[in-house]
Amino acid sequence: LSFGKEDYDNAKRYADLALKDANFSNDAAEIKINCISKQLITKEDSLEYVAELKKLYNKNPENTVYFKMLIDYFTSSGQESEVAQFAISELKRNPENKLAWMLKGQSELKDMRCRDAIDSFTSLLSVDSTYVPAMYDIGKCYYSEAKQIKDSLTVSKKKFNNTDKSKYIELLQTAKKWILKASLFDPKQEIVEWKQMLEYINKAIR
DSSP: OTTTTTOHHHHHHHHHHHTTSTTTHHHHHHHHHHHHHTTOOSHHHHHHHHHHHHHHHHHOTTOHHHHHHHHHHHHHTTOHHHHHHHHHHHHHHOTTOHHHHHHHHHHHHHTTOHHHHHHHHHHHHHHOTTOHHHHHHHHHHHHHHHHHHHHHHHHTTOOOOHHHHHHHHHHHHHHHHHHHHHHHHOTTOSSOOOHHHHHHHHHHHO
8 A cells, every 4th residue: 555655665664574474475575676666766775676686586586577677677777787797697596597598698699799699599499499589589690690791891882702692691591590480489479570570681682
């Protein structure tokens, strides 16, 4: 009730009491962390929020809500390096953490470290061979590498030589293979929107 009335201080106090009861601890934890998120004003508030989220996540690493809340916070506050470091630390603790592999790969892809990203997504697929976002992002990595070749030639005003053309097409064909693989597991695009990427690739190949 206090949370609904935006009385966050009292809501946190009641949540702290409820945390002591195993029957209500999960709900209480969620209320407390949401209260803290509504009161992020100073740097100390942010540090408390991150500390509480990490504590909750460490207690229950199977709860992906806390993991995603941490990532959302790091991303929205421009702490991209924190995202990558968090993913790496989580993988040291649990090499089968699919979200951490995904996060690490996406961070590497954002930095255009495509080969590192491919390794991360491939590691994820060794944990779960049906993980569609990883398949899709591997396709994006190969497409990005192909685009880099074309862009570099455009900037230098050079034409494709046979070697560049062969490498360019090979990367696009590999990208297409991974996007099609994702489409087999997600034909209705309920997980990722792969059709547009496939259109980009087919257009580039033509």
